[in-house]
Amino acid sequence: MSKKSFRQAINEALRQEMRRDPTVILMGEDVAGGRGGSAGTQDAWGGVLGVTKGLLEEFGDTRVLDTPITEASYIGAAAGAAVTGLRPVAELMFVDFVGCCLDQIMNQAAKFRYMFGGKARTPLVIRAMFGAGFNAAAQHSQALYPLFTHIPGLKVVIPSSPYEAKGLLISAIRDDDPVIFLENKVMYDEEEDVPDEPYAIPFGEANLTREGRDVTIVAFGRMVGLANQAADRLEKKGISCTVIDPRTTSPLDRDTILECVADTGRLVIVDESSPRCNMATDIAALVAEEAFDTLRAPIRRVVPPHTPVPFATVLETLYLPSVDRIEAAVTATMAHRVAEKV
Amino acid sequence: MQIARETLLRSYRAMRTIRMFEERLHVEFATGEIPGFVHLYCGEEASAVGVCANLTDNDTIASTHRGHGHCIAKGVGVAGMMAEIYGRSTGVCRGKGGSMHIADLACGMLGANGIVGGGPPLICGAALSHKTLRDGGVAVAFYGDGASNEGSTLESLNLASVWNLPAVFVVEDNGYGEATGASYACAGTQQARAAGFGMPYIECDGSDYFAVHQAAGEAIAHAREGKGPVMLHVHLQRWYGHFEGDAMTYRAADEVADARRDHDCLKLFRTRVTEAGLFEGSELDEVDAAVADEIEAAVVQAKDDPLPQSADLLADVYVRY
Ligand SMILES: Cc1ncc(C[n+]2csc(CCOP(=O)(O)OP(=O)(O)O)c2C)c(N)n1
Numbered sequence: 113m114s115k116k117s118f119r120q121a122i123n124e125a126l127r128q129e130m131r132r133d134p135t136v137i138l139m140g141e142d143v144a145g146g147r148g149g150s151a152g153t154q155d156a157w158g159g160v161l162g163v164t165k166g167l168l169e170e171f172g173d174t175r176v177l178d179t180p181i182t183e184a185s186y187i188g189a190a191a192g193a194a195v196t197g198l199r200p201v202a203e204l205m206f207v208d209f210v211g212c213c214l215d216q217i218m219n220q221a222a223k224f225r226y227m228f229g230g231k232a233r234t235p236l237v238i239r240a241m242f243g244a245g246f247n248a249a250a251q252h253s254q255a256l257y258p259l260f261t262h263i264p265g266l267k268v269v270i271p272s273s274p275y276e277a278k279g280l281l282i283s284a285i286r287d288d289d290p291v292i293f294l295e296n297k298v299m300y301d302e303e304e305d306v307p308d309e310p311y312a313i314p315f316g317e318a319n320l321t322r323e324g325r326d327v328t329i330v331a332f333g334r335m336v337g338l339a340n341q342a343a344d345r346l347e348k349k350g351i352s353c354t355v356i357d358p359r360t361t362s363p364l365d366r367d368t369i370l371e372c373v374a375d376t377g378r379l380v381i382v383d384e385s386s387p388r389c390n391m392a393t394d395i396a397a398l399v400a401e402e403a404f405d406t407l408r409a410p411i412r413r414v415v416p417p418h419t420p421v422p423f424a425t426v427l428e429t430l431y432l433p434s435v436d437r438i439e440a441a442v443t444a445t446m447a448h449r450v451a452e453k454v
Numbered sequence: 455m456q457i458a459r460e461t462l463l464r465s466y467r468a469m470r471t472i473r474m475f476e477e478r479l480h481v482e483f484a485t486g487e488i489p490g491f492v493h494l495y496c497g498e499e500a501s502a503v504g505v506c507a508n509l510t511d512n513d514t515i516a517s518t519h520r521g522h523g524h525c526i527a528k529g530v531g532v533a534g535m536m537a538e539i540y541g542r543s544t545g546v547c548r549g550k551g552g553s554m555h556i557a558d559l560a561c562g563m564l565g566a567n568g569i570v571g572g573g574p575p576l577i578c579g580a581a582l583s584h585k586t587l588r589d590g591g592v593a594v595a596f597y598g599d600g601a602s603n604e605g606s607t608l609e610s611l612n613l614a615s616v617w618n619l620p621a622v623f624v625v626e627d628n629g630y631g632e633a634t635g636a637s638y639a640c641a642g643t644q645q646a647r648a649a650g651f652g653m654p655y656i657e658c659d660g661s662d663y664f665a666v667h668q669a670a671g672e673a674i675a676h677a678r679e680g681k682g683p684v685m686l687h688v689h690l691q692r693w694y695g696h697f698e699g700d701a702m703t704y705r706a707a708d709e710v711a712d713a714r715r716d717h718d719c720l721k722l723f724r725t726r727v728t729e730a731g732l733f734e735g736s737e738l739d740e741v742d743a744a745v746a747d748e749i750e751a752a753v754v755q756a757k758d759d760p761l762p763q764s765a766d767l768l769a770d771v772y773v774r775y
């Protein structure tokens with residue numbers, strides 16, 4: 113056990129799985145970097161934010177492949193390699209670039225198994241960073257996990273901490289289905305204790321980061337940390353919260369969500385993706401359908417507005433869910449009184 | 455080809471403006487005051503300016519993540535650009551876009567672009583508008599060696615030929631896409647790609663304004679006359695990192711120093727026009743001083759300009775909703 117950043121935890125998961133299984137390969141734009149440059153330096157970058165640094169040195173360029181800037185071809189190649197015997201981990205850099213290769217994910221990789229009558233296995237992982245908070249503006253800040261969650265055949269993982277990232281990435285690599293693994297780019301330097309040895313966190317099993325009586329908060333990725341901060345503040349005001357980190361949006365741990373809502377009767381969902389047809393609407397529908405009678409207040413969603421992500425800091429700060437907004441939503445749901453019947 | 459004195463002076467000023475704009479950003483970025491990603495165009499000025507000197511406001515260009523030079527060359531105001539980069543409400547995009555999304559449709563600037571390979575398809579559309587509306591305009595896509603490999607770019611070359619569009623595809627080849635050399639990432643040659651799509655190909659030295667002006671002039675005339683698209687391959691060197699903060703360990707130690715010494719488009723331009731007796735050095739010095747003042751004023755103003763208001767967050771998602 114030692115303190116590791118989100119970045120190091122991901123790097124370690126990749127390294128350990130590549131050691132364990134020689135069919136695991138890595139590909140993406142500048143996952144090493146330096147090919148064809150005048151200095152002859154290899155591993156110049158190790159990914160744009162240094163997440164894959166050092167892997168070229170250990171595994172060589174037959175397993176760490178720099179690609180041209182051609183997402184459709186290398187993401188497709190990763191899918192093709194996955195269905196024919198390799199376990200590729202392809203890095204898409206910013207998830208926004210999925211616009212350039214969605215066909216290979218949506219119409220190809222996601223559908224092989226079903227379309228081919230159960231004959232195919234596609235052990236593909238696509239890693240990408242997502243999220244606002246970097247002033248990266250509209251084309252580099254989206255939180256597109258609902259898009260992938262919408263597509264049957266894909267599994268979708270959103271780690272909320274370094275510990276979670278390592279265990280979930282190891283599961284993703286060992287999984288026989290295509291997995292989209294989404295890393296919030298604001299979290300790479302966050303640190304916590306992470307075991308040195310490999311461990312796998314199963315998909316579809318939510319993590320309760322705290323348990324309380326009054327309100328259930330479901331949050332994803334970086335929002336889990338914000339939800340816990342809000343819960344700390346609320347605790348001091350006598351409001352006790354359960355915070356659920358579903359870990360994976362597909363599969364989704366419906367049972368845990370429904371059980372917690374049954375206990376608390378109140379639900380707040382924190383989701384940093386665009387508010388229409390996002391995870392918050394999905395979970396709200398689940399609870400409305402399956403747990404209507406346990407609700408003591410309307411479900412509240414803490415989500416961004418239905419706009420692209422703005423550039424300027426003032427606007428981007430307003431755009432994102434915040435601890436304040438989560439606290440306000442919980443307070444509002446607590447204040448709700450069921451109308452008297454006349 | 456004779457270039458009018460006035461055009462030369464305007465081009466010199468534009469190149470100097472780009473140089474000083476970018477060098478200033480390099481300094482300001484290091485202070486931490488500028489948010490987001492910034493990709494500098496220093497060293498490549500003659501490409502944008504040599505091409506755009508052949509265009510008017512009626513013509514359209516599409517740019518890239520490394521877009522400041524194209525914007526300035528096409529006539530976007532420096533003050534509005536600087537304010538945009540600082541995220542101010544006075545910015546050309548009201549602080550919504552930032553460095554990577556500067557656009558000014560009024561002067562035919564379809565936008566910088568955060569998506570590599572995003573521009574070429576848009577330029578097919580702009581060329582289609584020019585052709586359909588018979589307005590005499592030409593559409594020009596600037597894109598990098600890295601972007602030249604994107605499917606969207608290659609498909610656009612094909613579409614432009616199939617539709618015989620008044621389009622010019624300017625490959626700005628600075629030898630790198632991020633930290634990866636074009637010698638690794640680009641198979642075959644740009645020339646063979648142009649031939650493969652049935653379009654003429656011209657190449658030139660991008661540190662020589664006169665060479666770019668000449669080559670672009672031919673390419674743009676060809677497109678304007680309705681003879682179809684052309685590929686213009688401009689050989690360039692980038693003087694700073696891929697983005698601000700890149701240590702460039704993938705480049706030989708002296709590569710940038712050599713480029714600055716031997717391929718400085720401003721130095722080469724100055725030598726050429728003063729030796730030809732077209733301008734006195736002092737006339738160019740005056741331009742330099744005026745540009746320095748303009749950049750200083752733009753930075754001071756940008757830092758002082760108002761931030762966007764909370765209501766701006768919801769504005770302009772749609773025309774009507
Ligand atoms: C579709 C897409 N893929 C990857 C990126 C990340 N990226 C930004 S710039 C760049 C390199 C582009 O190289 P090139 O086209 O040669 O332009 P240059 O930076 O050299 O001007 C990359 C890979 C992106 N913005 N969009």
Ligand SMILES: [Mg+2]
Pocket residue numbers: 598599600626627628629630631632
């Ligand atoms: Mg390049």
